Structure formats: C-alpha cells, structure tokens
Amino acid sequence: MDRLDATKLSRAENKLRFDSGCSHVIPEEFAHSIPIPFKIKKTGEMGFKVLFYPVTTESQAPSMAASPFVEGIFSLDGSVPDHCTATTDQKVKILGRAVPSGLSMVSYYRGKSLLYENLERITPLYFADSSLAAGDIKNISAFVREFKRVSEPALWPDYYRLSPDFWNWIQKNGQVLPAPLPPQ
Amino acid sequence: MEALDNIQLSLYTKCVLPLKRIKIIATLFLSFLPCASFALPDHGKIIWKFSEKKPCVFKYKDGVSDNENVAVCYYMLANLKTPVSQFNRLPTEAAQKEFLRNVSVSAASAFSRLEKKEKAILGRNNPKNIPSQASSELKLKTMMKMEHTVLKDGKKACQPFLWPKAQEDSYLRKTNGNWLKTWRPCMKPFYERWGILNKKVQELQSGEVAKSQKKVQTLLSKIHGFKTGSVSVAQNSVKAWALSSGLEFRGNQNQQELPALARHFVLDQKSAPPPSPHPLSDAEYRQRGYFNRGYAAGMERLKDDALLSLSHSLGLSHTVGDPQGKAKNIIYQKGGTCAVEAQYEVLKSYGQNVTPKGLAEEALKKGYYAEPELKSGDSTGWTFLDDEGKLLRDHGFDISAFDPTDKDPTRTKNLDKAIKKDGGALVGVEAGRLWHLPDVSGAHEVFVTGEEVSNKNGEVLGYYINDTGTGEAARFVSKRDFDRAWRADGYEMVLFHEKPKK
Structure with a gap:
C-alpha cells in the first residue's frame, strides 16, 4: 500500500467510482479531480465533491483534460449518500494539460499524497469553522502549495465552482488562491 | 480569412x-x-x-x-x-x-x-545529419525522434492544405485515421522521409534486440559451461558476466537472488534451460513492440527480458500463462477503445472470429462504448465502468467485476487464479504510471496474459501484459510497478471464464 492509498479520502473517492450509482455514468478512461470539501449550511450536510473528466491518453503526448462530465459526491462518515450526476452536454472541450508540466513521476505522486494528507487534516477545520492554531494555518498553506503544484490548472475554475465557500475560507485564512480562481 | x-x-x-x-x-x-x-x-x-x-x-x-x-x-x-x-x-x-x-x-x-x-x-530531420561514426544508441535515439517529428511538424506545416482536416484515429469514422488522398500532395515529402527513417529505425532496433540476445546467450553458455565450483566463485562469475554483458541486477531482490542463482548452476548445470521469455524470432520481436514507448523504455524492456531469460535458464523462476502465445493478438487501439480492444484480444486468444473494428461497432451499437465528438472536431471514446467485460459476456463468457474494496492478498490471489485458469484478466491501470510517463494521466485497460513466479517461494515477481495503448505485447512489469499502476486506478479488474459450449 503506498502513501496515497493510505488516505481515507483516496479510498473513499475510489469506492465512489465503483458505486452502483456512479459506475453507469463514469467511464473507465476518465480521470478524476482532487476532492473538494463542501457544506450545505441549510441541511448541515458535509461531504466532498469530485469531478470526473475525459482525458487524452497517448504515450507520445502529454494528457489533455477535457471539460468534466460527471460530478460525484461522497463523504467519509456516510452523512451524505454517495451519488453522481452526469452532464447531458455531449460536446467535449479540451481545456488544457491534465498534469502540470515539469513534474517527475516521483514528485507528482508525492505531491498528490501530500495534498490528500493535508486535505484530510484541514477539512475538519473547515467543517468546524472554529479558530485556528498556527499549525492549522501551516497545514492550509501546505494544502494550497501542493494544490497549485499538482492539480490540473485547466480545471481551476471548476474547482472553485464545486465549493466557493471552501475557497473563501482558504482565502480568509491568509492564502492566495490559484490565479484563475475568482478573487473575493 | x-x-x-x-x-x-x-x-x-x-x-x-x-x-x-x-x-x-x-x-x-x-x-x-x-x-x-x-x-x-x-x-x-x-x-x-x-x-x-x-x-x-x-x-x-x-x-x-x-x-x-x-x-x-x-x-x-x-x-x-x-x-x-x-x-x-x-x-x-x-x-x-x-x-x-x-x-x-x-x-x-x-x-x-x-x-x-x-x-x-x-x-x-535528415538521417544524413547524424555522423556515421555515432554510436548505434545515438543513431537510434536521434532517428526515433526524427521519425516522430517529421510527421508531426509536417502535418502542422501542411494544415492550410489538409482537407478534410485531421481527425483522431477511429474504428467508427470514415477517415479512420489514414492518410487521405487529398493530403498526399502536401504530405508526400514528409511521408517519404518518414519511410526512410522508419526503415533505418527498424534495422537499428532489430540490431539492439540481436545484441541483447547474443549477450544473454553468451552468458548462458558460460554459466552452463561450469562443471564444478564453489558458490561464491560462481556468484562472482555470474555477476561479472552480467555486468560485462550490460545486464544490471537492479534492486535488493535481485542481489539476494544471486547466491541462489549461483548455487543453482553449480548443482544443476545439466538441466536443459526452459523456454526463454526473450524473443526468439524476428516475428516475436515485432509483436512485442519493444521500442513503442521510446528508446529508453525499449532498452529497459530488453534488459528485463534478458534477466528473465537468465532466471528461467537457471531455474529461478517460471512463467505462468502464455504471454508469447497471446502476443500475436496485439493491436494498436484507435480512439479510446482500450476496454473494447482488450476484450478483442481475449476473444482472439479463445479462437473467436472477431475484428477490432467489428467489436468497436458492436460495442457502440450496444451502448457499451461512446465516442463523442470534441469541440475541436476530433473524437474521443470511452467505456462505462458498468459495461466493462460485457462484450465477453455477449460472446460466451461468464464475467465478474472484481470488488475494488477487497484488500491484498485477495485481489492478487484472484488475479493469479485467473491467469492459471482462464489465461488472464482485464485490469484497469493508471496509464502514466504504467508507461512511466509523468505527464500522462487517465485510466487504461490492459490484458494481463501471464505472471512470473519465483521457484524458491512461489512469490509473484511481476506480470506480463498486452497493452493496446502502446501496441506492446508480452511486456513484463515488475509487481511493484504493476501494483502502483493498478492501485492508481482503484484496483479495477474484470475476471472472465468461458462458458462450456453446448
């Protein structure tokens, strides 16, 4: 088991793909985004949203991410039932590189593990919305740093769309958001 | 305009x-x-x-x-x-x-x-630019690069004159990824140059394979030539020969295997070597597509196969399944048909009369495969997770999708069992991890056609795969690399078993 597999988040995200509510709308070949925490204040629901998107996969060229097709929702504690929604738009638009350029295999997967680990650490803080210690800010900062480094730049506007409240919270805690995310 | x-x-x-x-x-x-x-x-x-x-x-x-x-x-x-x-x-x-x-x-x-x-x-992109005294490695590397860029750049330069415009390769579209007649006037010089380069690349690649085969054979003949000797002498001899032959024993595991390897040829030097995983004929070499992912990956594969030959010959490990037999069914997929064409390979290996195009059309008709149009006019394709393996089901197989939440050793045992009983399994992997390409992502389906098992303790050392994404067949992937690529796709797997014929 490698480091990424050790995170609950990664395992829950993988499980969602094969969930009966999702496997009929998620193709095998799709890539998935990094899960983003969300909360619905009215209902008190807290969970994660993840995007599944087509990606070009050739051994001679960098992979290109296309507009996401499926939005999945899951939680770690079962508070939100797993489900997926597919877009009805059959026109797919290539958005940009799926993996940022210049990363080695080791650096990419290490970065992704760090990202998931930090996301697991900061999500309870976001859900609790309580005051933060210096160590918490450090974890938020580490999350943003890795997010900028390994996430798909072409999907940044979609990441924002998934949970604006989460990104506002990040910004409120002194972090500079990735450039294409709308300034608050 | x-x-x-x-x-x-x-x-x-x-x-x-x-x-x-x-x-x-x-x-x-x-x-x-x-x-x-x-x-x-x-x-x-x-x-x-x-x-x-x-x-x-x-x-x-x-x-x-x-x-x-x-x-x-x-x-x-x-x-x-x-x-x-x-x-x-x-x-x-x-x-x-x-x-x-x-x-x-x-x-x-x-x-x-x-x-x-x-x-x-x-x-x-002129092969004459390469100095004649350059090493075969440099020649091959440079020509492979030229072979790729001459068509890519040529197509880009010809864009204003290419109609109909280029489309993704597809089994379902009329253009089918071929060079169109209307393109020929503009693309001709580039295509001609590609032909010259391709011929030279093929020659040089065959040369690399032949060199590797010769090294292994020399090494094996030396090893089998030993009559008596101590383990340490034998161990050092093997190591020296391996190094001088350009074979590197990588990782701790191989280092630990050395004493056993040496002990074996001291005590059991009269046994006939088992069939070699190293390609024995030009046809086998071509089927395997060693260099399809580039020069470095090709050389890595040659080394892997050389070590496997050595390991077989010395009785250290054996192959389960028939990777070479299934290598002849390898194809290069068009579009996003990996899941469809992996099933094509299974059906062919069971002697069914199917074609890659026919199966893609059948999958599209039945709704297992979708090939939407991109806004750029190109197409892409995919198979829904729910529909994985359904073509096999429709062609007389029982299928079962493996539960990805199962932990090792259950999943590995299921895969091992499938290789022994049913000749393989379809496995979902992360393409970038499998191909060792950091800027490639996306899940990908491959046909696992065999595995390499240690004779010492029955441990699985790695798997053999046919990969329609790169056109590589009988590629050995170490267990560690395979697990990483498999894990990154959530341990997706489809097991199949041919129903008894009535």
Whole structure:
C-alpha cells in the first residue's frame, strides 16, 4: 500500500467510482479531480465533491483534460449518500494539460499524497469553522502549495465552482488562491 | 480569412507576380490561380456543387465544367468556415472570379510559407545529419525522434492544405485515421522521409534486440559451461558476466537472488534451460513492440527480458500463462477503445472470429462504448465502468467485476487464479504510471496474459501484459510497478471464464 492509498479520502473517492450509482455514468478512461470539501449550511450536510473528466491518453503526448462530465459526491462518515450526476452536454472541450508540466513521476505522486494528507487534516477545520492554531494555518498553506503544484490548472475554475465557500475560507485564512480562481 | 481581408496590392500584381511560385504549386496542387480563365467567355454564374464524394465540382449555369478551381477549392475547404455557401451566394461570375483570385493570392502566400517550412523540417530531420561514426544508441535515439517529428511538424506545416482536416484515429469514422488522398500532395515529402527513417529505425532496433540476445546467450553458455565450483566463485562469475554483458541486477531482490542463482548452476548445470521469455524470432520481436514507448523504455524492456531469460535458464523462476502465445493478438487501439480492444484480444486468444473494428461497432451499437465528438472536431471514446467485460459476456463468457474494496492478498490471489485458469484478466491501470510517463494521466485497460513466479517461494515477481495503448505485447512489469499502476486506478479488474459450449 503506498502513501496515497493510505488516505481515507483516496479510498473513499475510489469506492465512489465503483458505486452502483456512479459506475453507469463514469467511464473507465476518465480521470478524476482532487476532492473538494463542501457544506450545505441549510441541511448541515458535509461531504466532498469530485469531478470526473475525459482525458487524452497517448504515450507520445502529454494528457489533455477535457471539460468534466460527471460530478460525484461522497463523504467519509456516510452523512451524505454517495451519488453522481452526469452532464447531458455531449460536446467535449479540451481545456488544457491534465498534469502540470515539469513534474517527475516521483514528485507528482508525492505531491498528490501530500495534498490528500493535508486535505484530510484541514477539512475538519473547515467543517468546524472554529479558530485556528498556527499549525492549522501551516497545514492550509501546505494544502494550497501542493494544490497549485499538482492539480490540473485547466480545471481551476471548476474547482472553485464545486465549493466557493471552501475557497473563501482558504482565502480568509491568509492564502492566495490559484490565479484563475475568482478573487473575493 | 485574415489574409483575404488584408489585400493591399492590386489583384493584377498579385496574380502575375507569384506566377513562378504557382508553377510549383501547380505541380503539387494542380492550379491555385486560374489567371488564364479571366479571359474566358462569360458562361454565367458558377455553381459549386459540393458532395462528400466529389467535393470540388464547379459548373457554369449552362453546364460547362470549370475544373481550374479544384486545388483552390481544397484550400478554401481547409481554411474557410462555410466556403460553398459563401461562394455560391456571390451575385455574379465576376464577383466569383474575384473571390477566387483573392483566395489564390492567399493560397500562394501560404504555399510560400509551406515551402520554407518544408525545407526546414526536412533539413532538421535528415538521417544524413547524424555522423556515421555515432554510436548505434545515438543513431537510434536521434532517428526515433526524427521519425516522430517529421510527421508531426509536417502535418502542422501542411494544415492550410489538409482537407478534410485531421481527425483522431477511429474504428467508427470514415477517415479512420489514414492518410487521405487529398493530403498526399502536401504530405508526400514528409511521408517519404518518414519511410526512410522508419526503415533505418527498424534495422537499428532489430540490431539492439540481436545484441541483447547474443549477450544473454553468451552468458548462458558460460554459466552452463561450469562443471564444478564453489558458490561464491560462481556468484562472482555470474555477476561479472552480467555486468560485462550490460545486464544490471537492479534492486535488493535481485542481489539476494544471486547466491541462489549461483548455487543453482553449480548443482544443476545439466538441466536443459526452459523456454526463454526473450524473443526468439524476428516475428516475436515485432509483436512485442519493444521500442513503442521510446528508446529508453525499449532498452529497459530488453534488459528485463534478458534477466528473465537468465532466471528461467537457471531455474529461478517460471512463467505462468502464455504471454508469447497471446502476443500475436496485439493491436494498436484507435480512439479510446482500450476496454473494447482488450476484450478483442481475449476473444482472439479463445479462437473467436472477431475484428477490432467489428467489436468497436458492436460495442457502440450496444451502448457499451461512446465516442463523442470534441469541440475541436476530433473524437474521443470511452467505456462505462458498468459495461466493462460485457462484450465477453455477449460472446460466451461468464464475467465478474472484481470488488475494488477487497484488500491484498485477495485481489492478487484472484488475479493469479485467473491467469492459471482462464489465461488472464482485464485490469484497469493508471496509464502514466504504467508507461512511466509523468505527464500522462487517465485510466487504461490492459490484458494481463501471464505472471512470473519465483521457484524458491512461489512469490509473484511481476506480470506480463498486452497493452493496446502502446501496441506492446508480452511486456513484463515488475509487481511493484504493476501494483502502483493498478492501485492508481482503484484496483479495477474484470475476471472472465468461458462458458462450456453446448
């Protein structure tokens, strides 16, 4: 088991793909985004949203991410039932590189593990919305740093769309958001 | 078209000046500039009759054909959004002629740019640029790079003259990824150069395989030539030979195997070597597609196979399944058909009469495979997770999707069992991890056709795969690398078992 597999988040995200509510709308070949925490204040629901998107996969060229097709929702504690929604738009638009350029295999997967680990650490803080210690800010900062480094730049506007409240919270805690995310 | 809007000089000047160029154009593209036709008697308006089969039929109202616009017609089709209606909407023949003249000027200018680019591309990708005394490694690396770039850059340079425009390879589209007849005039020099490079690359790659085979054989003959000796002497001899032959024992595991390896040939030197995983014939070498992921990956595979040959010969490990037998069914997939074509390989290995195209069409018809159009006009394709393996089910197999939440050793045992009993399994992997390409992502389906098992403790050392994404067959992937790629796709797997025939 490698480091990424050790995170609950990664395992829950993988499980969602094969969930009966999702496997009929998620193709095998799709890539998935990094899960983003969300909360619905009215209902008190807290969970994660993840995007599944087509990606070009050739051994001679960098992979290109296309507009996401499926939005999945899951939680770690079962508070939100797993489900997926597919877009009805059959026109797919290539958005940009799926993996940022210049990363080695080791650096990419290490970065992704760090990202998931930090996301697991900061999500309870976001859900609790309580005051933060210096160590918490450090974890938020580490999350943003890795997010900028390994996430798909072409999907940044979609990441924002998934949970604006989460990104506002990040910004409120002194972090500079990735450039294409709308300034608050 | 911007160039058309920016014409500054008089049409006459533009028409006459590029005449020299037009002579060249005429050779390649018939004639862009029908200057001579300006003086033709007026037949009335020209009608451009477009059809898929005959896209460039120009006729006057009185039925007389105007064949002089054919080449310029392809240029218009490649560069204008709605050229046919734009042309036919023009009110008079004179307006149409003027329109054609303008397009011709623009085409001539584009051709002039193409000429420069063509010269540069062919100059850069000339095998004569490589010094004859260069090592075979440098020659092969450089030529493989040239082989790739000459077509890529050529296609880019020819873009203004390529109609219909390039599409993704597909089993379901008419163009089918082939070079179209209408592309040939422009692409010919690039394609010719690619042919020369490809021939040389094939020769050099065969040479690398032959060199590797020779090294292994020399090593094996030396090893089997030992009559007696101590383990340590034998161990050192094996290591020395392996290193001098360019074979590296990588990782701790192989280092630990050395004493056992040495002990074996001291005590059991008379046993006949088992079948070698190293390719024995040119046909086998071609099926395996060693260099399909590039030079470094090809050399890595050759080393892996050399070590496996050695390991077999010394009785350290054996292969379960028939990777080489299944290698002959390897194909290069078109579009996103990995899940479909992995099933094609399974069906072929069971002797079923199927074709890659036929299966893709069947999958599309049954809704297992989708090939939506991209906004760029290209296509992409995918198979829904729920529909994985359903083609096998429809062709007489029981299938079961493996539960990805199961932990090791259950999943590995299931895979091992499937290889022994049913000749393999379909496994979902992360393409970038499998191909060792950091900038590639996306899940991918491969056919696991065998595994390498240690004779010492029954441990699985790695798997053999057929990969339609790279066209590689019988590729050995170490267990560690395989697990990483498999894990990254959530341990997705489809097991199959042929139903008894009635």
